[in-house]
Amino acid sequence: MADWRLDERMHAGDEHLDPDYVARYERKAGFDPADDIDVLHRHGLTGDTVVVDMGAGTGVFTAAVAPLCHKVIAVDISPMMIAALRSRVERDGLGNVSVVEAGFLSYDHDTEPADIVYTRNALHQLPDFWKAIALQRLFAMLRPGGILRVRDLVFDFEPGDADSSIEAWFSGAVTDPAVGFTAEELATHVRTEFSTYSWLLEPILERVGFTVLDCHYERSAYGTYTCVRRAA
Ligand SMILES: C[S@@+](CC[C@H](N)C(=O)[O-])C[C@H]1O[C@@H](n2cnc3c(N)ncnc32)[C@H](O)[C@@H]1O
Numbered sequence: 001m002a003d004w005r006l007d008e009r010m011h012a013g014d015e016h017l018d019p020d021y022v023a024r025y026e027r028k029a030g031f032d033p034a035d036d037i038d039v040l041h042r043h044g045l046t047g048d049t050v051v052v053d054m055g056a057g058t059g060v061f062t063a064a065v066a067p068l069c070h071k072v073i074a075v076d077i078s079p080m081m082i083a084a085l086r087s088r089v090e091r092d093g094l095g096n097v098s099v100v101e102a103g104f105l106s107y108d109h110d111t112e113p114a115d116i117v118y119t120r121n122a123l124h125q126l127p128d129f130w131k132a133i134a135l136q137r138l139f140a141m142l143r144p145g146g147i148l149r150v151r152d153l154v155f156d157f158e159p160g161d162a163d164s165s166i167e168a169w170f171s172g173a174v175t176d177p178a179v180g181f182t183a184e185e186l187a188t189h190v191r192t193e194f195s196t197y198s199w200l201l202e203p204i205l206e207r208v209g210f211t212v213l214d215c216h217y218e219r220s221a222y223g224t225y226t227c228v229r230r231a232a
Pocket residue numbers: 008009011012013016029031054055056057058059060061075076077078081102103104105119120121122125126
């Protein structure tokens with residue numbers, strides 16, 4: 001059969017394959033996972049929990065959750081991110097973290113079902129057709145009752161409001177690319193990546209078998225979802 005599968009590495013985002021960008025990524029992203037950890041504690045995170053961090057990047061979330069759970073499987077498609085992640089795991093002595101170079105569409109979860117799947121700012125690398133398949137695959141990794149926490153760039157506005165909403169979003173961008181994302185970078189994101197609308201993503205989550213327990217949006221461009229996996 002002709003090969004119809006997506007090349008995930010080609011869609012990983014050029015910057016994520018650039019060692020210089022990867023070295024600067026954490027300062028730029030300024031990501032603090034404390035809120036995610038709080039929410040996950042409220043949804044059953046314990047010392048027995050198995051966590052998958054999909055699109056783990058340099059491992060900020062992985063390193064925060066590892067001391068609080070049984071095991072973390074940190075997955076990323078970029079060999080450069082994987083190298084940074086492995087160094088962090090070694091440096092911090094995180095003996096319960098497995099690092100896997102793979103993606104949403106290719107990771108083979110051949111161990112016990114996960115209790116929690118977490119993914120932040122990675123799903124938008126995939127067009128919607130693939131996003132739905134990716135979410136179905138995350139569903140299949142989780143035990144029934146398991147929790148999916150998704151954070152991503154998601155557009156929470158109507159198509160007719162795109163001009164004003166995107167303009168308002170860009171107006172809050174930084175000017176120094178070392179400490180955040182500039183309007184130019186956000187524009188590249190809109191033009192070349194696959195952020196979807198909130199009103200499409202919510203039904204996709206439900207369709208593949210999740211119940212969305214909570215979702216909220218910030219600046220009409222960032223969505224956070226806490227979902228529970230229904231029984232098959
Ligand atoms: C913006 S970074 C976010 C990293 C991390 N989750 C964080 O919040 O700091 C996006 C990550 O998604 C990874 N990625 C891109 N496409 C992917 C795919 N199809 N499967 C898994 N990871 C992917 C990139 O390599 C990159 O590490």
